[in-house]
Amino acid sequence: MTKDELEKAISMRFQEMPPKLRQAARYVLDSPKEVALQSMRTVAARAQLQPASMLRLARELGFSNYEDFRSVYIDWLSAGPSSPSGLLERAEQVREHSRASGDDRMLAESLANEYGNLEATLSKRNEKAFHEAVNLLRGASRIYVLGLRSLYPPAFYLHYVLSTFQDNVTLISGEGGALIDDMRRIGKTDVLLCFTARPYTVASVETTRFARQRGATVIAVSDSALSPVATQAQTCIVAPNTSLSLFPSILPALAVAQTLAQLLIAHGGEETLAEVANSAAQLHEFNIYTADD
Structure with a gap:
């Protein structure tokens, strides 16, 4: 499912949703980048909801869990164009965002973005x-x-x-x-x-x-x-x-x-430790690294 398909499904069901789900859906539609970059708890807090509401929205739309729902937005945000014009467009977006937000905000957003990536990868x-x-x-x-x-x-x-x-x-x-x-x-x-x-x-x-x-x-x-x-x-x-x-x-x-x-x-055995010791001895023999202080 693409982002456009998902958002079409949200729009079609929006009026039939309970108030809390409509609030969650409205935040998703207004802030797709935040959904991709932030954890469920962070998104829920910014939408002034409990995390359970975001999970309920994901399940209402046919996803078994929130991460599967979020992956649609991750895929969308990751899909940077590979053509020269696409790279130029992305570079211009980075510059415009920096001018609008400032370097300090960009550093904080970068940290939050990478934290979200790593949290999902090692989850x-x-x-x-x-x-x-x-x-x-x-x-x-x-x-x-x-x-x-x-x-x-x-x-x-x-x-x-x-x-x-x-x-x-x-x-x-x-x-x-x-x-x-x-x-x-x-x-x-x-x-x-x-x-x-x-x-x-x-x-x-x-x-x-x-x-x-x-x-x-x-x-x-x-x-x-x-x-x-x-x-x-x-x-x-x-x-x-x-x-x-x-x-x-x-x-x-x-x-x-x-x-x-x-x-x-x-998971390695004694043979693994012996090979590590052998590699360490070779590095020492050839003075690969500076001596410890």
Whole structure:
């Protein structure tokens, strides 16, 4: 369901709603960005309602929970145009908002926005997906990690951390234009973990399709469970990435990378600790970091 479709449904049912639900619906229609950026409790407080009223509105409109309702607005706000004119329009919006609100307000809104992203990413709704992803990664013969353009940092981070205690991790970097070469030997016992977000890159979608054709398992970390990579995945960790800036936020994807690494270490045995010790000794041997004070 799109934002326009949802708001049409709200408008059609508005007059039949009880007073509290009409108050909630009116706030949603007037402040769609707030619905995307803020938690249910914050939205309810700003609408001068109890959180239960927002949940009742979501269920009245056919959603099983508030987060599913909110995801419609998150998807809407995340859908920044990928064309040059779209980027320019977004840059102009950022400047206009800064002039109207001031830097201090923008800092506060940015904090609230990222808090909302991280709260949704690390919430219970992703609990099952995290557990599934960890089990799949632990059982993989080889792990391939992909993140293109702005999502290269979380992919690199996950590969970097996992490489300190596992020797079966490949970062698909595409250096020299050899993206698919990194996956030449991917097979049925392997896992591809792909970070992706709107606007979705053709290379990410095609790489995922290739992995599936080879029989590999796909784990998606995506801004939407309906993204072209997520729909090909065995499991998907949804990482909302709304942003007030030029590009979508990468902090939720980084949080997923960090959490997955943490969980894999936590589930590792003595061999994992031995590999970490070996990596630490190598770093010390080559004086990679400055000495402690």
